[in-house]
Amino acid sequence: MDAQLAATGPVPTEGRRGPGIVIDWLGRARTGGVHAYRRGRTRFIGWPEVLSDVQALTRRLDDHGIRAGMRIGLRGHNSYEWLALDLALLNLGAVPVALPVPDFKDRDNAGIAQQYGLAAVFAGKEGRTASDDPSVGALETVLTEPLTVKPLDPAPAPQGRRLPAGDAEVFTLAFSSGTAGRVKCLLLAWPGVEALIEAHTHAYPFRRDDRIMVALPLSTFQQRYLCYLAIRNDCDVVLTTVGHFVDALPATRPTILLGPPNFYEFVENRYRAMDPARRARLASVASLASFLPTERMRRHWRRGVYRELHDVYGGSMRLMLVGSAPVRDGMLEFFAETGFELYQIYGMTEIGYLTWNRAGANKTGTVGREVYPGTVSLAEDGEVVVRHDRHLCVGYEGEPAESVAQVFRGDDTIATGDLGGFDEDGHLVLRGRKKNLIITTGGQKVQVEDLEEELGHARDVTQVCLYPLGDGGMAAVAWVEGDEEAAEKSLRTRIDQLNSKLGRSQDVRRLALLPGPLAPDSPFLNRNLKVNREAVREATAELLVPLA
Numbered sequence: 001m002d003a004q005l006a007a008t009g010p011v012p013t014e015g016r017r018g019p020g021i022v023i024d025w026l027g028r029a030r031t032g033g034v035h036a037y038r039r040g041r042t043r044f045i046g047w048p049e050v051l052s053d054v055q056a057l058t059r060r061l062d063d064h065g066i067r068a069g070m071r072i073g074l075r076g077h078n079s080y081e082w083l084a085l086d087l088a089l090l091n092l093g094a095v096p097v098a099l100p101v102p103d104f105k106d107r108d109n110a111g112i113a114q115q116y117g118l119a120a121v122f123a124g125k126e127g128r129t130a131s132d133d134p135s136v137g138a139l140e141t142v143l144t145e146p147l148t149v150k151p152l153d154p155a156p157a158p159q160g161r162r163l164p165a166g167d168a169e170v171f172t173l174a175f176s177s178g179t180a181g182r183v184k185c186l187l188l189a190w191p192g193v194e195a196l197i198e199a200h201t202h203a204y205p206f207r208r209d210d211r212i213m214v215a216l217p218l219s220t221f222q223q224r225y226l227c228y229l230a231i232r233n234d235c236d237v238v239l240t241t242v243g244h245f246v247d248a249l250p251a252t253r254p255t256i257l258l259g260p261p262n263f264y265e266f267v268e269n270r271y272r273a274m275d276p277a278r279r280a281r282l283a284s285v286a287s288l289a290s291f292l293p294t295e296r297m298r299r300h301w302r303r304g305v306y307r308e309l310h311d312v313y314g315g316s317m318r319l320m321l322v323g324s325a326p327v328r329d330g331m332l333e334f335f336a337e338t339g340f341e342l343y344q345i346y347g348m349t350e351i352g353y354l355t356w357n358r359a360g361a362n363k364t365g366t367v368g369r370e371v372y373p374g375t376v377s378l379a380e381d382g383e384v385v386v387r388h389d390r391h392l393c394v395g396y397e398g399e400p401a402e403s404v405a406q407v408f409r410g411d412d413t414i415a416t417g418d419l420g421g422f423d424e425d426g427h428l429v430l431r432g433r434k435k436n437l438i439i440t441t442g443g444q445k446v447q448v449e450d451l452e453e454e455l456g457h458a459r460d461v462t463q464v465c466l467y468p469l470g471d472g473g474m475a476a477v478a479w480v481e482g483d484e485e486a487a488e489k490s491l492r493t494r495i496d497q498l499n500s501k502l503g504r505s506q507d508v509r510r511l512a513l514l515p516g517p518l519a520p521d522s523p524f525l526n527r528n529l530k531v532n533r534e535a536v537r538e539a540t541a542e543l544l545v546p547l548a
Contacts, residue, residue, distance in 0.1 A: 025228075032233075058091045061088055071097050072097060073121035075124065076139040081140055081142050101219070109132050113135065117156050134148065158397060165395075175219065196371070204358060211254045212238065214240070243521050257320045258345075263529075269517065286302050286306065303339035353371050354428075355427075368428065369428070378420065382431065384415075384430075458487060478511070478512070479513075488513060
């Protein structure tokens with residue numbers, strides 16, 4: 001094999017410890033770089049040029065009084081400038097604070113700085129206001145124009161308390177928002193990040209011609225992690241935004257994609273929309289793969305049959321990972337049948353990845369085996385808990401003590417809030433969120449997500465969200481693509497069947513139909529592309545119609 005394409009392996013780690021090691025990796029990277037895609041155009045910046053930009057920006061930041069340990073906000077959409085500034089702050093020893101644009105859309109920078117103890121904020125146009133003082137600088141010009149930012153010195157003390165208390169050094173602040181839409185401030189430490197990067201490199205060997213897609217916001221720590229992972233393995237980053245994701249795929253031809261189910265479901269939907277006779281012909285030809293002797297040959301055959309679907313992703317995709325939200329077995333089976341290599345994984349920002357499926361150890365219907373063997377277990381009530389000293393998050397800032405205690409259980413143990421169990425092969429099977437558990441009139445335990453999936457099988461329905469009503473029971477919001485009248489009739493039949501099991505206090509009482517499917521930039525999705533139940537509730541409360 002060409003040395004340029006050989007799988008990467010361990011690299012020397014002498015030099016700086018802590019997050020500054022990313023800059024050491026960057027200094028050794030030679031063949032990769034950043035493909036920044038925006039509005040139909042791609043700009044390539046090789047890693048040597050990235051290093052030069054980062055070093056120059058580090059000096060300019062230092063000249064303007066930004067010092068090691070200072071918290072510096074980054075508030076803007078994905079861009080090369082965002083990534084370069086993040087790396088420069090790591091190089092300087094400052095603490096990047098990644099501010100999600102949608103989660104802080106109604107907040108001014110001064111208030112954010114006071115709350116989180118920021119000495120300065122670099123904001124894109126979408127994050128600046130007329131009231132900004134000189135401690136706010138322009139993010140989009142950090143590489144091309146003189147810096148004008150004047151950091152607050154001293155910086156304000158953070159208003160929130162760090163819990164649990166500890167002395168682990170925090171290298172960045174990140175924010176998470178789940179299906180409830182509430183934002184939490186997470187304090188992240190580097191040792192767990194580096195350990196996970198090395199485990200990831202071992203589990204999914206990289207090639208130097210790999211291109212890793214980064215489309216979700218860089219304020220989501222997973223996306224910054226993917227950039228560090230690419231630098232560590234001297235391969236490329238394809239950097240774009242969710243709004244440009246579909247157009248960027250054929251233009252940049254990524255080889256590795258990690259994302260939520262939405263990144264994959266749209267291709268399955270395109271296939272389902274094909275003429276049935278054509279689908280049958282393709283399936284017939286694809287079935288001939290069963291006569292080939294190896295899985296690699298069978299997958300290659302299926303790729304050829306379904307070339308049109310592979311071309312949607314650029315035609316070079318060799319590894320796909322899906323997580324962050326419930327994944328349908330049917331979608332995984334569809335991707336396997338059409339020649340894609342798609343594996344389900346499981347993680348959370350507090351921990352990193354807990355389990356993953358991979359080549360030679362893949363099982364549909366599970367989230368795989370432990371990343372670190374012997375670290376994942378089940379509490380008495382079936383909650384998945386993780387115990388090791390390599391968690392990414394060392395605490396929250398500004399969260400109530402009782403909420404923190406539900407997650408951080410002491411003795412290096414974090415509770416996930418998910419229910420699950422292990423199968424006979426040691427693969428973890430998730431049962432749903434602990435807080436979403438419903439007990440039916442027959443004593444059966446079911447998950448809200450399972451009910452949503454069941455209703456989602458109604459005719460012409462692409463997605464369903466259930467949320468509690470203030471006077472008891474639940475509301476169902478369904479996204480419809482097709483015949484709305486037929487969809488409502490099909491939904492009502494399925495809801496009647498569910499209600500016969502749920503009982504009066506938990507039944508589905510009201511319904512709203514919205515045009516579907518949900519687009520990746522929908523206001524009903526959070527930045528990880530999970531349905532934001534609170535946003536759905538606020539927007540649809542006046543649209544609900546009684547079912548009785």
